Amino acid sequence: METTALQPPVKKYKTFMYHTSVEWKSERQGFLRSEGKPEIYVSSPPEFKGIPGVWSPEDFFVASAEMCTMSTFLSFGGRKGIPLKSYKSTAEGTLENVDGKYRFTKISVKPEVVVGREWTQEQVEEVFHQTHDNCLIANSMSATVTIEPTIIFA
Numbered sequence: 001m002e003t004t005a006l007q008p009p010v011k012k013y014k015t016f017m018y019h020t021s022v023e024w025k026s027e028r029q030g031f032l033r034s035e036g037k038p039e040i041y042v043s044s045p046p047e048f049k050g051i052p053g054v055w056s057p058e059d060f061f062v063a064s065a066e067m068c069t070m071s072t073f074l075s076f077g078g079r080k081g082i083p084l085k086s087y088k089s090t091a092e093g094t095l096e097n098v099d100g101k102y103r104f105t106k107i108s109v110k111p112e113v114v115v116g117r118e119w120t121q122e123q124v125e126e127v128f129h130q131t132h133d134n135c136l137i138a139n140s141m142s143a144t145v146t147i148e149p150t151i152i153f154a
Contacts, residue, residue, distance in 0.1 A: 018034075019034060019035065020032060020033065020034045021033045021034070022042070027051075028043055028044040028048075028049055028050045028051070029041070029042065029043040029044075029050070029051055029054065030042055030043075032055075040055055041054055041055070042054060042055050042056065042057070043055070043056055044056055044057075045058050045059070058093070058095060058104075061093065061104060062091050062092070062093035062104075062107055063091065064137045065091060065093075065107045065109060065135070065137055065138050065141065065143075065145050066089055066090075066091035066107075066109050067137075068135045068136060068137035068138060069089065069091075069109045069111065069131060069132075069135055069138070069145075069147060070087060070089060070111070072130075072131045072134055072135045072136075073087065073111065073113075073127060073128065073131040074087070076127050076130045076131055076134070077127045080123075080127060082115060082119060082123075082124070082127060083115055083116030083118055083119055084113060084114070084115055084116075085114040085115065085116065085154055086112075086113065086114040087111060087112075087113050087114075088111070088112050089109055089110055089111035089112065090109075090110050091107060091108065091109045091110065092107070092108050092110075093106070093107045093108075093143070094106045094107070094143075103142070103143070104141070104142075104143040105143055105144065106143055106144045106145070106146070107138075107141070107143050107144070107145045107146070108145075108146050108148060109145065109146070109147050109148070110147075110148045110149070110150070111128075111147065111149045111150070112149070112150040112152065113149060113150070113151055113152065114152045114153075114154050115151060115152070115153055115154075116153070116154070117153045117154070119153075121151060124149075124151045125149075125151070128147055128149050131147065132145075132146075132147050
């Protein structure tokens with residue numbers, strides 16, 4: 001009698017594609033576009049001869065980690081029924097010269113959440129741990145991304 005080993009089914013994951021375009025205007029500035037979204041005026045940052053007050057790739061890089069942190073926290077917290085009253089955050093990215101090339105070495109995301117008193121500090125911290133482990137943007141970066149939450153109960 002012949003036996004066959006059963007193999008667990010292979011989990012298939014979806015693949016997603018995101019499209020953008022940039023059009024140069026003059027000097028170090030242009031327009032960032034994505035279909036169905038407002039265009040954004042972009043430039044190099046002032047420290048790299050860009051225009052002050054205009055979004056730069058460096059701004060977007062730090063903001064993408066911050067936005068993903070919020071989205072991931074809302075996703076995990078929503079599934080667990082977190083009694084969230086408010087969420088706001090700031091983020092800071094450190095750009096350093098490493099081996100002759102500039103790169104982001106760390107990004108610190110500092111969310112401040114207000115949560116209902118029916119949850120404990122440990123429960124909210126657990127959602128932040130899951131957020132840190134599952135933020136797809138932060139997981140895609142070589143920079144170290146940390147989350148430093150302030151949790152307020154109301």
